[in-house]
Amino acid sequence: MGSRERFAVFRDRDFSVFFVGYVTSNLGTSMASVALAFAVLHNDGSPTDLSLVLAARIVPMVLLLLGGGVLGDRLPRRLVMLVADSVRALSQGALAVxxxxxxxxxxxxxxxxxxxxxxxxxxxxxxxxxxxxxAPKDRLPEANSLLGMAQSAASVGGPALAGVLVAVTSAATVLLVDALSYVVSVGALLMLRAGNQAPDSGGSSMVAELRAGWRAFSAHTWLWTVTLQFTLFNLLVWAPYLVLGPVSAGRSYGGSEAWGLIVGTFGGGSLLGGLLLLGRRPSRPLVVTTLITFLWAAPSAALAVRAPLWTVCAAALAAGVSSAVFNSLWMTTIQQHVPADSLSRVMSYVTFGAYSVGPVGLALAGPLAEQTSIGLILAIGVGWQVLANSVVLMLPAVRNLHAPNADQNESAAENSAESAESSTSDVPAT
Structure with missing residues (x-):
């Protein structure tokens, strides 16, 4: 695929406008993650307090995700996203003030x-x-790669900039920037022409739609298996890393600037991974994602042994590359194999499953580290990641799933939708 074709999706006005708003809001969000951690720690907060604050954001997200999926399949998606970004702008702005x-x-x-x-x-x-x-169906892989790269690019500059701003000004300043970034995203969403139509729910109840979404989710062994894997990944690997990473940076590497550098390097790896993947379409995407996500445990391993800062950053870079490759291939695979009219509900189950026990990990990581050690908690996560990825790689449903050819995407999606409608009598017509 030529270099021009890799960026051909930008010819669509709506995608280009949305892309700008998405980059801006992600830049603010990546800055806010650093600011919030050190706002708590600088206010004489303990690792346990930081665990509670991080869990407080995840708990309502997990509880309301399934309802959000139903709303996304029965209301105009642009409207739902406008409300969501308005809520986030107001909450971050209030905290900053x-x-x-x-x-x-x-x-x-x-x-x-x-x-x-x-x-x-x-x-x-x-x-x-x-x-x-x-994005057109034959441009979905590039669209997902570019959106992933947008998030990665924001992750490169955001945390590093936030670390400096927290040290020079205050965490409140960074949180105010985050609130303004959501305002920009709201403006971009208002300019879109797509996503304005409310799907016809056929008069079905939300419970019926949730059941139909569950059937669409559970029908794919590879889908629920990888979701289950990342349920435990977030509990045992990522939640402890998010809590104990800033604590380790404060105790061993100099504070917010070091943590901003580590998170920023992860973002740099994500950007690199997106660039490497752009225009490439592996025939067995889930084999690639499973192999490369062994590297997600690398930063935890480096912090567990108190490696030099440059080693921690190198590990974060490798993890960032694996994150970008996974996210792009994973989202494209779901979009190519799940009917469009149930996609929001299916993705709500995926996200709900992946994050359902994350708050438990966030709440327990700090107290457990205080009772034992930071190194031990992080090392347990590393061991789990190696074991879980090895098991997933042996599953036939993961090894044998092939990506459809670009010219087959449309017919595959149509066949999938027809199959779903014929196999379930109460699936809402959307």
């Missing part, structure tokens, strides 16, 4: 973090269902 005024009680931080989780629960399923409406 309160931090500028003075010390903020922990319960207030927890409440506003939870509001951000509500916005995420509404946004994510509609976003996953919106992408196929913005």
């Amino acid at each position: 309160l931090l500028l005024i003075g010390p903020v009680p922990l319960w207030v931080v927890l409440t506003l973090a939870a509001c951000g989780g509500v916005g995420e629960a509404l946004f994510r399923p509609s976003f996953d269902g919106m992408v196929p409406q913005l």
Whole structure:
């Protein structure tokens, strides 16, 4: 595929406009993740307090994801995303203002973090269902790679910039920038022409739609198996890394600047991974994703042994490459094998499953590390990642799934939709 063809999706006005808003909001979000951690720690917060704040955002997101998936399949997806970004802008803006005024009680931080989780629960399923409406079917792999690269590019500069701004100004300043980035995203969504039509739910109830979404999700062994894998990944690997990474940076590597550098390097790896993948379409995508995500445990391994900062950054770079490759191939695979009219609901089950026990990991990582050690908790996650990936790689449903050819995407999606309609009598017509 020629270099021009790799970027041909930008010829679509709606995708280009959406891309700008997505990059901007992700830049703010990547900055806010660093700012929020050190806002808690600089306010005499403990690792346990940081665990609670991170969990406060994830809990409502997990609880409301399935409802967000139903809304994304029965309401205009653009409308749902507009509401979601408005909620996130208001919650981050309120927290920034309160931090500028003075010390903020922990319960207030927890409440506003939870509001951000509500916005995420509404946004994510509609976003996953919106992408196929913005890009032609034969350009979905490139669209997903470019959106992943947008997130990665934001992750490169955002954390590093946030680390400097937190040190020079305050965490509140960074959170205010994040709130403004959501305002830009709202403006971009208002300019879209796609995603304005409300699907016909056929008068079915939300419960019936959730059941239909579950059938579409559970019909694919590879889909629920990989989702289960990442349910435990978030519990045992990623949640401890998110909590104990900033703590390790503060104790062993100099503070917020070091953590910003580590997270920024991860983002750089994601950008590199997106560039390497752009225009490439492996025939067995899930084999590639499973092999490369062994590297996701690399940063935890480096922090567990208190490796030099450059080693931690190198590990974060490798993990970032694997993250970009996984996200792009995973999303494209789902979009190519799941009917469009149930995509938001299916993705809500995927995200719900992946994050359902994440709050438990976030809440327990700090206290367990205080009772044992940071190195031990991180090492347990590393061992799990190696074991789980090895098991998934042996599954025939993962090894034997092939990507459809570009010229077969449309007919495959149509056949999949027809099959779903004929096999379930109460699937809503959307």
